[in-house]
Amino acid sequence: METGSARLRYEMTGVRQGWLVVEHEIRSMAKRAYFSAGPASPVEEYREGRDVWTPAEVAQSFRFDLRDHETGETIPFDELLGLAFWGSCPRSSTIWELGDAAQEHRISVYVAVTFGGGEGPGLAPAKLRALNRYFNERLRDPGKRILILPDLFGLYREFSHGHIMVDLGLTAMQ
Amino acid sequence: MTIKEIAEKLGLQPLTALSERTVTGVYISDMVSDVIANAKAGNVLVTVQVHNNVIAAANLVDVAAIVVTRGRKPADDTLQLAEKAGIPVLFTELNSWQIASHLYEAGLR
Numbered sequence: 317m318e319t320g321s322a323r324l325r326y327e328m329t330g331v332r333q334g335w336l337v338v339e340h341e342i343r344s345m346a347k348r349a350y351f352s353a354g355p356a357s358p359v360e361e362y363r364e365g366r367d368v369w370t371p372a373e374v375a376q377s378f379r380f381d382l383r384d385h386e387t388g389e390t391i392p393f394d395e396l397l398g399l400a401f402w403g404s405c406p407r408s409s410t411i412w413e414l415g416d417a418a419q420e421h422r423i424s425v426y427v428a429v430t431f432g433g434g435e436g437p438g439l440a441p442a443k444l445r446a447l448n449r450y451f452n453e454r455l456r457d458p459g460k461r462i463l464i465l466p467d468l469f470g471l472y473r474e475f476s477h478g479h480i481m482v483d484l485g486l487t488a489m490q
Numbered sequence: 491m492t493i494k495e496i497a498e499k500l501g502l503q504p505l506t507a508l509s510e511r512t513v514t515g516v517y518i519s520d521m522v523s524d525v526i527a528n529a530k531a532g533n534v535l536v537t538v539q540v541h542n543n544v545i546a547a548a549n550l551v552d553v554a555a556i557v558v559t560r561g562r563k564p565a566d567d568t569l570q571l572a573e574k575a576g577i578p579v580l581f582t583e584l585n586s587w588q589i590a591s592h593l594y595e596a597g598l599r
Contacts, residue, residue, distance in 0.1 A: 331527050378523045399526075401546030403571040419574050424549050455552045456531040457511070460576070462550060481543045481550075483521050 326450040327383045329390065336377040336397065336482050342368045349397055349431060351379060375482040382446050391446050396439060398480035399426045399464065400471050411469045418463065426464045429471050429480055438466050491597060493555045493578050496534070500592050502557060502580040505564070506573045511554045516593050518586055522547045529553055534593065536586050540564040542571060549575040559586045 334353040340346060344367070352358055361370035377398065382391045402415020402425045415425040428439045428447065439447070444466055451462045471480075494508045514532030519525050522543045529535055531552035537544060540562050548556050555578040558564065563581055564572070572579045582589055 328527060333523075376521060376523060378527060380527065399546075399550070401543070401549070403574065404542045404546050416574075422576070424575060426546075426550065451550060454531050456514070457552055457576075460552065481522050481526065481546050483523055 324453050325384060325386050326446060326453065327385065328380050328450065329383045330381040332379045334377060334379065336375045337371050338373040339369045340372045342370060347372070351377065377482045382450055384446065391443060393443065395430045397429045397431050397472070398482050400429055400480045401426055409469070411471065422459050423461045423463050426462065427467050427469060427471050428464050429467050496596060497580055499596055500589070502582050505569055505579045505581050508578050513554050513598060516590065516598050518590055526550060536589055538562055538586065540568060542568050545572045545575060545577060548577055553577065555580060557582060557589055559584060559589055
């Protein structure tokens with residue numbers, strides 16, 4: 317048995333296809349990520365002061381806004397790098413343990429990872445709430461819930477970007 | 491039509507437990523981002539991808555089942571994840587176009 321589709325409050329709009337580029341600095345091996353909306357993924361290394369940055373991984377990704385039909389507001393999610401599912405994270409991690417326990421109660425835990433990670437402001441609480449409502453109001457399986465948490469786990473810093481739901485390694489086809 | 495009925499009718503091999511869930515349509519994609527943006531709850535997702543992230547995306551948008559085509563099989567830990575998330579995963583040697591044709595003939599739109 318499934319729930320019917322009532323009028324939905326949120327709608328995904330302004331979907332922009334692009335590239336998630338993970339780059340590293342050649343000497344320090346510092347890593348960072350950004351979104352590129354161009355038609356082709358960046359492949360050239362470039363100089364920034366004394367640093368030389370080179371693309372390490374490129375994944376197809378997208379950006380989107382949510383339109384709130386109750387308030388008429390459009391909420392951009394440009395700071396969102398991607399969502400990480402608990403089950404895609406290492407078994408030794410806190411998020412895996414938390415997610416595994418929650419999944420027994422049919423709550424699927426995701427983490428909203430933002431560009432800049434711990435150094436950035438993260439996803440504002442109001443945006444996080446809207447994102448949770450957007451995905452949950454679409455569920456048809458009545459016992460199921462989605463819980464999207466802020467990155468309290470340092471996923472941006474600790475894990476490979478391969479744990480984030482983007483199309484990394486798509487062309488490799490394993 | 492339920493997942494179980496579709497599996498029987500099309501001869502799909504279940505890799506995880508099947509459900510009695512009703513299927514609302516079909517979405518074909520090999521891109522995680524595309525699935526998140528466009529697949530609908532209750533859809534059957536037809537894909538060649540066997541990565542954990544496909545399970546993650548399918549679960550996020552509440553697809554009813556995943557049909558993996560062209561004889562590719564997800565790894566055991568990926569299937570365990572699908573089982574925990576309650577998403578049936580089915581397997582076929584057919585390619586995505588062929589299985590899409592069969593799903594259409596079975597009445598799914």
